[in-house]
Every structure is written in C-alpha cells, then in structure tokens.
Amino acid sequence: MAVAEEDVDAYPPPGIDMRRPSVARVYDYYLEGTASWQIDRKFGDKVLAEFPMLRPIAKANRVFLHRVVRNLIKAGVTQFIDIGAGLPTMQHAHQVADDLAPGKTSVVYVDYEPVAVSHSQGLLEEHGDPRRHAAVHGDLRAPDRLWKQVADTGILDLDKPVAILLIAVLHVQQPASARSGDSGDVGPASVARYRELAPRGSYLAISHITDEGVPSHYDKQLVKLKEMYDSNSSPVIWRKQAEIEALFGDFELISPGLAWTTEWHPEDASPTEPEIAFASPNESLILGGVGRKP
Template sequence: MTGLDEPFPPPGVDLSHPNVARIYDYYLGGTTNWEIDRQFADQILEAYPIIRPIAHANRMFLHRVVRHLVKSGIRQFVDIGSGVPTMGHAHEVAEHLAPGEVKVVYVDYEPVAVAHSRRVLNKHGDPSRHTVIHADMRDPERLWSRVADTGLIDLSQPVAVLLIAVLHIQQPPAPGSGRTDDLGPCLVATYRDLLAPGSYLALSHVTDEGVPPGYPEMLADLKRLYDTSSSPVVFRNRKEIADLFGDFTLLEPGVTWTPLWHPEDASDGDRTAHLASPNESLLLAGVARK
C-alpha cells in the first residue's frame, strides 16, 4: 500500500477509528491510509465530491506559502501537523528555489505520519537539514524543545511555522484538566510568543462563513460525520481566524480564500483545483510576520 518495503502500520497504531491525517492523505491521492480511513472518506466523497479539489487547493496554498517565504529569505520551517508526505512536502518545494539551504522540521502526533515521513526523508531528504519528530501540539514548550533538540533549527533566528488545515481539528484539553474548550487559540498564542522576531506564521482553516449557498448545510453534515470519528472539528468565522495571528502583521492580501493567496507564486507543476469560485475552497488562509 505504501509503495515501500517495511510493513505498515507501525506498532501501536489505532485502526479502530478513521484518522484525519490518513483521510486527508486519501483525499490528496496518497497511499498511507487503511480501509477504515477509505471507507470514511469514500462516504464523504460520494456525497460531496468537491472535498477532493478543496484538499488540493489547500495543498497548493502550502506550496505557494513556502515559495513566497523562501523568496523572502526564510530558511527555516517548522510544519506542525504536517501529516503524511503526499503531493510535495515543504522541503521538496523549498529545494527548487534554494537548493541545499532550507531546513525543515516536520511535527505530527499521528504515528503513521511520523513513521512514513521518516522513511521518505531518509530516502529523499537530507538528514542534515530535514527531519520529523513525534510531538503533541497541545504541549508547545515541549514541542519547541524537541525542535531545538534536533539541532537543525536555530530558534533565535526567524522561523516560519506552518499550521496548515490543523486548527479546525479540535484540540481538546488533557483529561482531568477540568477544561472542556478547544485549546486552539491559546496554543497558537503560545507559539507566537515562542517565535523570534522576523518569524512568520502561516495557517489555513475551514470556515462556514461567506461560503456559497448550500455549503453551510454540507459543512454541518461533515461536522456531524467527523465528530463521530476520532477527530471532531470546529469552524471559525473570518474574525476568529484573523485573531489567531494576534498582533503579527498580516501579509497582503490578509486573510483570504486559499486560491487567492499569492497565485503568482504558483508553479507550472502545481495541480489545478477545479473550483467554481474562490469561496468554494471553504478554507480561509493567511501569513503574518512577527
């Protein structure tokens, strides 16, 4: 299934529930997913085939962000919630613009994503510049310490943190904490504080505000389906998404639909996402500088 020799899944991987990283991999045409993930995804795609081009539009946003920031001089990236390596990861995009210069640390909590990323990086990456760590974004200080421990990233210098299609997945408090709210906004605030001046934060996030007619009903149905899986979701409006950037300075054009963010940074090799209108992408996105 993976196209690689080592058996999958890695020991301890939960295949009793569909997983959002593996489902997303399937939407993008990847192979690091299992029957339980494909059954869940196929149920959604049968009802809402638009989900696949939405996923492609989001991945192409990631590609344009990396190109734009590399052109702006950024040479360090931390991709949190990076998922499995499908359709070009950040280091592959960066390598075309600045060969041998860009360092990338991928971070994920999903064992399959980490194991597969490690094998891909061992085969197609540069261990002196590219690595993956298994860490929980709900513990920012520990995650940041793990990033420092890799020895690849100088956290005293500007870094681009990527939170692409991550924050609409609810980040529940630890059991026994007494909290029931989604931790996403306060976690992002902590990551902003950890960043050195001159760093960047890039994110994309599903919204149910300003979408085409009929799409709020689709999103409500999708929320119901995901909430019954292991990955409940939360939708935010434009203001709530803009607030995630705090007092960072948003790059033009600000918070916008994924296809509208710097389309001039597209590459001839990028996949076209066939959407009737930008708001059909359902994800608002932006990049801001500290």
C-alpha cells in the first residue's frame, strides 16, 4: 500500500534532523527528485522564488558530473570514490559508468546525510552489483577514517589510481569538530589529505560555486542566497577562482582547466540528458575541473 506524502513527512527515519533543511535533500529538490521532506521543500521554494535559475544551475552541475565520469573512463579510469554523493537523482556515477563500460568500473559512494546513503544503498540493491558498488556513511572531514571505510568495502584497490569526486560539496562549509580545536572551514585541509592518500595517477574532480566573474545581475542574488543558507540550513562559501584552483594542489589540471560547467568537455554529454541553455556560460555559476596526480 502506498504511503501518502504527508504521512511520510510525519514519520522521518531515525537520526534525521528535521529542525533545519538538509543541503543534500534541498539539492535533490532542485533536481526534481522525490527524496526531500516538507521542511526541505519549503526552504527550496523560498530559494527558487528568489533565484529561479538555481534549478537549471543544479542540473548543469549534475550533467558536469556525468561528463567527468565519461571523460575519465575514456582516459582509463575504472575506480571512483564519490564523496558527498548526495541522492541518486538524474543518475548516479555508476549508472553513467556502466552505460559506457558495462561491468568494468567500481564506485563507492560516501555521504554524511543518512537519507542520501539509504537511497543510494536501495538503488544499488536493486540496480547495482555488490562486487563493484557500495554506499557508506562517512564524513568528508575525517579523510583517514573515510579512506579506511572505502577500503573496508573491498570494492576498490586503493593501491591503484582512483578518481575522487567532490561535486558541489566544498561550497558547503565544513566546520571542524569542537574537540579538534580547529576553527572555520576545514574543507581545504581535508582535500589536501585526500590528495596525499590518493595513489599516483589518480584524479580529483571538483565543482564549486563562485561569485567571481559571474553576471552582475547575480551579485545581489548570491549575497541573498548565502544569507538564506547561512541562516536556515548549512553555511556556504563562495570561493574565488584562484581559491578553487588551490584545492587541486599539485595535481595537474587537465584541459580545459577550470571552466564553467557547461564548457567542460561538452562533447562528453549524453544525448539523453537535458539540454540546459544559459545566455552566457558564466550564468551556470559553478566552476568545475579535473586534476591528475603526477
């Protein structure tokens, strides 16, 4: 028997914080997924009322992820770690990979949001391969522990090159734990550790919102958007291009370098994906790139 949406919202799973909208579930709502709760949809509607372009921006970012996976498979990559993977709306990485290289790739999804992990596990149980796919509940801010969790799945050989995907996650502030004694955002330090852990020949893919080089009519909207997230959900950070490039460290950016999502290897788009048109590429607001560890 189907459960009414209002009944689902009345009984969230254990461990779900219903006091604040979840970044992952709100993002799923922008992608027109079905894994959000009433609190997420209410916040999402307020955001979209102020900034309706956020829905196509989110979809363009998802298509960027798909292009990255296809591009890296063509470069010989077979192992992927998707950190902050979110919910499986508009195809997860393993689905894109299996379309291009059936049975030849392995993917481990990691997220801190219990709903995202649960949905990913459900998807993998129905459409995945337990020998090649797994989803774990992990924390981006604890790289060594997360790396061990990935290794413990037995899905990947972490002595061989992997592709680490950090797609639309680092512009969400990563606060240090109260016990660590650190302050502010620990995202860059965490990424630096992932770069150290990755074997030579590995890849790092990042997409990140910026407030630099965007159309002037977005300036006030981005300030308002940040205020809304900082006050109602999770605080966010809009980094400059140089700051985003710094996240790659000594990894060598592959062509075309850091680019607006719509301009990063458009030839790797699938004909089945939605066409997302912007008046200019910088309306996508998100810069993306892929670096390789020398």
